[in-house]
Amino acid sequence: MTEARSYYGRPLLKGPVWEPDIAAYLFTGGLAGASATLAAAARRRGNDVLARRALMVALAGLIVSPPLLIRDLGRPARFHHMLRVLKVTSPMSVGTWVLSASGLATGVATGCEVLGVMPRLRTATETAAGALGPALATYTAVLIADTAVPAWHEARFELPFVFAASSAASAGAAAALVTPAASARPARRLCAMGALVELAATGVMERRLGEAGQPYSTGGNAVSRRLARGLTAAGALAMTLTGRRRPAAILGGLSVLAGAACLRWTVFAAGAHSVRDPAYAVGPQRARIERGESRGG
Amino acid sequence: MTAISGDPTIISHDIDVASHHPDGSPRAMGFFTDTSICIGCKACEVACKEWNLVPDDGLSFTGDSYDNTGSIGCNSWRHVAFIEQGRPVAVSDPEAGDGLRWLMSSDVCKHCAHAACLDVCPTGALFRTEFDTVVVQQDICNGCGYCVSACPFGVLDKRREDGRVWKCTLCYDRLRGDLEPACAQACPTKSIQFGPVDELLALARERVDTLHQRGVGDARLYGADRDNGVGGFGAFFLLLDQPEVYGLPPDPVVSTRRLGQMWGAAAAAAGALALGVAAAFLGERR
Ligand code: SF4
Ligand code: SF4
Numbered sequence: 001m002t003e004a005r006s007y008y009g010r011p012l013l014k015g016p017v018w019e020p021d022i023a024a025y026l027f028t029g030g031l032a033g034a035s036a037t038l039a040a041a042a043r044r045r046g047n048d049v050l051a052r053r054a055l056m057v058a059l060a061g062l063i064v065s066p067p068l069l070i071r072d073l074g075r076p077a078r079f080h081h082m083l084r085v086l087k088v089t090s091p092m093s094v095g096t097w098v099l100s101a102s103g104l105a106t107g108v109a110t111g112c113e114v115l116g117v118m119p120r121l122r123t124a125t126e127t128a129a130g131a132l133g134p135a136l137a138t139y140t141a142v143l144i145a146d147t148a149v150p151a152w153h154e155a156r157f158e159l160p161f162v163f164a165a166s167s168a169a170s171a172g173a174a175a176a177l178v179t180p181a182a183s184a185r186p187a188r189r190l191c192a193m194g195a196l197v198e199l200a201a202t203g204v205m206e207r208r209l210g211e212a213g214q215p216y217s218t219g220g221n222a223v224s225r226r227l228a229r230g231l232t233a234a235g236a237l238a239m240t241l242t243g244r245r246r247p248a249a250i251l252g253g254l255s256v257l258a259g260a261a262c263l264r265w266t267v268f269a270a271g272a273h274s275v276r277d278p279a280y281a282v283g284p285q286r287a288r289i290e291r292g293e294s295r296g297g
Numbered sequence: 298m299t300a301i302s303g304d305p306t307i308i309s310h311d312i313d314v315a316s317h318h319p320d321g322s323p324r325a326m327g328f329f330t331d332t333s334i335c336i337g338c339k340a341c342e343v344a345c346k347e348w349n350l351v352p353d354d355g356l357s358f359t360g361d362s363y364d365n366t367g368s369i370g371c372n373s374w375r376h377v378a379f380i381e382q383g384r385p386v387a388v389s390d391p392e393a394g395d396g397l398r399w400l401m402s403s404d405v406c407k408h409c410a411h412a413a414c415l416d417v418c419p420t421g422a423l424f425r426t427e428f429d430t431v432v433v434q435q436d437i438c439n440g441c442g443y444c445v446s447a448c449p450f451g452v453l454d455k456r457r458e459d460g461r462v463w464k465c466t467l468c469y470d471r472l473r474g475d476l477e478p479a480c481a482q483a484c485p486t487k488s489i490q491f492g493p494v495d496e497l498l499a500l501a502r503e504r505v506d507t508l509h510q511r512g513v514g515d516a517r518l519y520g521a522d523r524d525n526g527v528g529g530f531g532a533f534f535l536l537l538d539q540p541e542v543y544g545l546p547p548d549p550v551v552s553t554r555r556l557g558q559m560w561g562a563a564a565a566a567a568g569a570l571a572l573g574v575a576a577a578f579l580g581e582r583r
Contacts, residue, residue: 004541005539005541005542006541006542006544007378007380007541007542007543007544008359008361008364008544010367010368010544011368011451012450012451012541012544012545012546013446013448013449013450013451013546014370014445014446014448014451014452014453014454015446016442016445016446017442017445017446017455018442018446034570034574037570037571037574038574038577041574041575041577041578042578045578045581047578047581072441072442073439073440073441073460074438074439074440074441074442074455074456074459074460074461074462075438075439075440075460075461076439078420078437078438078439078440079439081420081422081437081438081439082419082420082439082441084420084421084437085419085420085421087416087418087419087421089416089417089553089556090416090417090418090419090443091417091556091559092417092419092441092443093419096419133570133571134566134567134568134570134571135563135567137567137570138563138566138567138570139563141559141562141563141566142556142559142560142562142563144446145552145559146417146447146552146553146555146556146559147413147417147443147446147447147552148413148446148447148448148449148451148549148552149446153552153555156555156558156559156562157558157562158562159562160559160562160563160565160566160567161562161565161566161569163566164566164567164569164570164573165570165573167570168570168573168574172577185581186577186578186581187577189576189577190573190574190577193573193576193577194573197569197573271446278541278544281546282541282546282547285546285547285548285549285550286541286547286548288548289547289548294525294526294548295522295524295525295526295548295550296522296524296525296526297517297518297519297520297521297522297525297540297547297548
């Protein structure tokens, strides 16, 4: 980063106090959201085999997510304080409600599906969960972008697309992993499309950010970023070319899922990294003043 | 330094520190921290800790001039910064002095008019008081940590042993009793001035003009513009160098100002995800 004046090189922002649980949630929440949408779409197209499995994946994602979030709170026993308000200015508040509603809808739908009862309730809740899915998969991008953390805030336009695509890739991969090949074609396609868009969107993001995007590829992130790209590309390729064979679908699926997890970690870690060096905060602000775009001191 | 300290605008300031109008209605209260007369005694840090029962944050020797506090944080709601610069003090006689300029500045929560911390708090623990200040309700905060990343000044901070976040309350309890905040009362030079925000703004503008007239061209107000990136600070400053030199962001912007943009991008991405899922089924037999 270019030379910026600072106070003994100390960070002028506080680093995100979130533990790696939150990085994990970025992955599980995205997987659950896109899987719920995949399940609803499969049902509409009469692919019950795929619908059932995608629904299970969504539920699994929604079961592990709340504990990850609650464990990260400073006062876990007060998690329900989130539910005393709905604030549209707080992406975390909006997300809490989206997550709660998704969890409820997916839980009911899965219950009906497994017990084979109340098909209409199942369809209704499955559809609701499917409609909420894209919101669940993308709100987390707004959650982290709506902060003073330079690497996240500066990437606010691309992060939702990166997260949406990565969620699609994970949902496709997970469904293809557990679904008989004959019914899994849409899942394989979703996986490939998602992977392609994810790679493109991260590329666009890094290019637009320039220097401000360095936290995404320096330090420990050099490795995780390369892993994310390599695993995603290789897995999606295997899925597309040879996904009709079970071993390939399993290996490809696992590879894409691992790639998505690495991507989420990279984004998460980039935030903390960009706070450690005050230049990431000062640089763009000073540039704004010099360009005459500051609104006043 | 006599040119600065002999200044009538400091000595004869006559600001009413009562936080209520005579009819009992609350007023918008704040701080004007005039760093040009700070002597670095840290009385503010101590008074704040005493009054607010802020735990100690360890004894450490940083080697950074006289600053062993380091930064504002959960256990330091005032933080005095010390900057040693190898240049003469800009007074009327530039030959005077020894070529060392020592800047000192007591930092604090800015009590932003448009506060990011307050916007993003998902529990409603952070709220705007009747005095236009920003305070955490400790019985509501669940330690989600969102405000910590949202504050553009690195003010909010999670106390690990406790789990919740803590910051300057602008002595909310004292204000309710028409008392001055502890730091302002303890400050021996009146570098920290407390009062109604509009009166303090007028005083600050007068002070910066005076300093300019006396040849202190470096003097500038920080956070006084009511339409800056956070809508103006309730606690603003007079600085003698660029804000980043004191560890302050030069052009802070509240992130929620761009929330519309962000939700817009997310809506587009969510739509694309739904379309992508639909596209995955193109050409499938029903
Ligand atoms: S300085 Fe930070 S903690 Fe204080 S009101 Fe502004 S955003 Fe909130
Ligand atoms: S840590 Fe406490 S005050 Fe801060 S956003 Fe979360 S609930 Fe609100």
